[in-house]
Amino acid sequence: MRTGLHAPPLRGSLPSEGADPAWDGTAPNHIAASPLQGFVQPVILSDHGIRLEPLAPSHEAGLSEAAADGELWNLRITSVPAPGETRAYIDTALEMREAGERLAFAVIDEASGKVLGSTSYHDILPAVKRVEIGYTWYAKRTQRSHVNTTCKLLMMGHAFDTLGCRTVGWRTDNFNFASQQAIERLGARKDGVIRGHAMRRDGTIRDTVIYSMIAGEWPEAKAQLRYRRSLHVG
Secondary structure, eight states: OOOSSSOOOOTTSBTTBSOOTTOOSOOOTTSOOOTTTTTSOOOOEEETTEEEEEOOGGGHHHHHHHHHTTTGGGOTTOOOOOTTOHHHHHHHHHHHHHTTSEEEEEEEETTTOOEEEEEEEEEEEGGGTEEEEEEEEEOGGGTTSSHHHHHHHHHHHIIIIISOOSEEEEEEETTOHHHHHHHHHTTOEEEEEEEEEEEOTTSOEEEEEEEEEEGGGHHHHHHHHHHHHHHHHO
């Protein structure tokens, strides 16, 4: 979303924050190319002990364990996989990646190697340099920690500073008030509500609240997010 404002950072890291000097930020050879290549490409992002790596079948057990922490599938306003549905969840994400619609990540705690949750780029629009961030959920034990802030810094930084996105968007259920507040804390602006927009897992129809941030708003949002994270991790 942004061109010419700053020199691009190393791919896969935040500028001056936790980059591994021995790694150039590109995805390893075992991560296959997909129709996303050319705009949003499979990549590994890491900072402050959190690593985002493209979601794969090898994450199935860890993802199931993370979802079980808090039995998150019982929340009607989320898309967290229920027991026995994790492989299908991963397969769907991979099909969407092959279609150029979504790049899903596993969120990994680098110290333990455990999967903490998942997040994605989706609704990827190369022509207008826009992506959305969503399909985001974390094990209950990580909530209200620095994990979400770090993930958002990584994904927003990669979108704006590396991919040159002009706009990053979010969407959430009209009854997911916690998600709406979290998005607003990122510095995103509420664009509006699409009524009768999508089906929930319980068969009811939801309204969808839409948010966005444009490239010019990112520097101040980034500074605020880094400040907020410093209060968590010191």
